[in-house]
Amino acid sequence: MQPTTDDLDVAAVAAAYEAQARLICAGDLPAPLELRGRLAPERWKLEWHLPWWVGRSFGLDAALCHELSVSSVLGLAAIRLRDDIADGELDRADPATAAEWSEALLDAALESYRARLPSSSEFWPFVAAVLAPDGPAALASVSDGADLARRGAPLKVPAFAVCQLADRSDAFPTLARCLDHALTALVLYDHAADWEADLAAGRANAFTDGRSREELLVALLSDDVVRPYFARIATALARAAELAGALAVGPLAQHICDLAERFALDSEALAAHYSAVGDRAAALFGTAQERPAPPEGRS
């Protein structure tokens, strides 16, 4: 589909982000701050587009929404970098230098808001709560999972700001619940996609649900594990789409519906794959079922 005149100019946002990041890093764009893969707009579509979708739907002008989208990507980069430092997963970067980059990126992300929201605005205590070391947990209104809180921070800040700037503070609680449901779904999907890595690293994972690798694989081959799990994702996305619709943020509702469609396809593909492997195994062992005949004279 061709972008319309009211689509976010992703290339322009990327260029603005890279220019700012290069300034912070004295000309180079180190691997942890590259957009490709780590921060790609395809992977982080909500984070890239939310200020644009909500801002435009609430009547903010395009230039401001573009600027807020750049801010959102800078904030995403800062928070991802901070998480990587905490998890010891930095890619060829010194932790102390990375921490400085993270601080500077966050500072740049907030610059747009400093110019527009007075120091007395409710936005600043909100940002302070989000960025406090134990702050993000306070943001999860649907589930208190740590993953959800981590995923939520880069979205809640611009969401809150857009509501303030559009004089739509009344919309924020609904928007926050919408984001929590969407994030719940995304985190659950992440857990399904990353279950083996999480298990190997000893991280909690909703999909494994306390099972070992062998236990989970046996369950996948012998029971319908996939569909009930993905049904939880579908339920969360349906609630998110309903709330986005109630706020009349059409592109957000559409994106959530697109996710639901893609995840439903994944669910069916996974369920069919493991069912087929289980069936082939049963055929191989000669245990594929022939039902016992009823006793003579019975029906």
Place this chain on the structure above:
Amino acid sequence: MDTDQPTPSQMPNTEGGGAYDQGGDYQTASLRASTEREVALRLIVSRAIVDADFYRHLKEDPQAAIDELHIRLDDADLSRFHRLDWARLDPHVEALRGELGFDTALRSGW
């Protein structure tokens, strides 16, 4: 299939006609027994695909390996495992083991 400590309601009663004679509900009882048997066989086979140690054990001593899962099969079903041509099975089981990864099915990302 029996578990170690089944409750009466979980057990298909096949003695002296058993459930087949209760209220003429043959189809329900038969289906339950058949389903439990299918589940038991599916569990054994799935475990054999996933767990190479269990597969070896099943090959060497089917009864002991199946006992390990707290499953009891009747003689007819147990004899299936005794009669298997394991040498023919080995490469196919290995191939199925290679299809257990999630990465091929889940590529959409977001």
